[in-house]
Amino acid sequence: MEEKYSISEFIKETQQEDKGQGLFELETPRMLEINLEKEIWAKMGSMVSYRGNIKFEREGVLEHGLGKMFKKAFTGEGSSLMKARGNGKLYLADQGKKISILNLENDSIYVNGNDLLAFEPSLQWDIKLMRKIAGIMSGGLFNVKIEGSGMVAITSHYEPLTLLVKNGMPVYTDPNATVAWSGDLQPEFVTDVSLKTFIGRGSGESVQMKFEGEGFVVVQPFEEVYYSEKS
Template sequence: MSNYSINEFIRQTKQDDTENDYFELETPRILEVNLLDQVWAKAGSMISYNGGIKFEREGILEHGVGRLFKKAVTGEGSSLMKATGRGRLYLADQGKKITIFDLDNEAITVNGNDLLAFEPSIEWDIKLMKKVAGMVSGGLFNVTLKGSGRVAITSHYEPLTLLVRPGQPVITDPHATVAWSGHLEPDFKTDISFKTFIGRGSGESIQMEFEGDGFVIVQPFEEVHTTGSQ
């Protein structure tokens, strides 16, 4: 058989029917959800599904007025959708690399733009980074997830984890920061001396500073968050 035949291509790229875990990496950039009940996912991330699955945007009363207000204030496209039913669901986000975490009574905070999906057993809350709202294009928000269950996040290319140790703070670019330990509270600072070098030509460089004991995940890409982005 030719290495370039359609049959050979199908053999190499077809879905793996032997997988039945709740979250599976079908490829490094496509998440398979073996849905038995429901899952929360980033709105617009569905690329394919089979079976009986219904999709709906986060309901107005789903998580109370407070979260909706915070979402409206950010002006960001952090909309979540709820997929309910039984079947196989395939999720992706602009070809970004996907990482799965199996939380065991743990917490992780994820940049709202980098959250792909999570199990309904996970508690979540949207938090606006008030100190940088207005300073960064489109503002910044994050989602804190805690409890036990699977969480899938995305990054542009391969992520790097930086360890935060007492007395050894880690400073990152907000646009390259993907996630961090749920108990860490980043501080924000501006560095006017960076103004000439950042290439954006608008104001100071905004930096995130993490202190304490934990980790920060960064990506080799500065993702500019624009209002209404998905």
């Protein structure tokens, strides 16, 4: 029994492993290992450890052009990025959330601005603000569209669930529980006054995202409140 709880046993069970999975590796379901050789974009504040020669730079105000700067100012600092450069092993995490790795191959995906953990510089990205909801929720709701080829890591509270969207069969989701969706879907926001007393939002309308067409949407079993509703 004493050996079971020894320091050496603890180290054996929890120590880092090289799994040979490439640039992005899931060291644990909630810890991302990046085998850095050049540079990577990561969520500000997500670094928990590194080894090697790695330097971190805050995202430059004009690094992505005036258009993105203005959109970022309008959305607030919700998803500040940092650039990690160098060679070594970098470990990222975000409040213990579960991490999923996606390898895009000329694909596009929208990710909730709060659920984007890291991505390769080879991918193109842009902030998409959903202004139609701004009149209902303070500041609106913003997402990041990522497209091209490369690795991207997203996070979710607990296990994510992917729902397929098919023509004639729309999918409705809670904005607070929506993590990501395929790049060819354009959700619209709908309200349902009759639901407001049933889901804890007694002052105001219930807001849902409606997805129509062909694609997928990823949700989490958690309502992540990162903006304030107007009273």
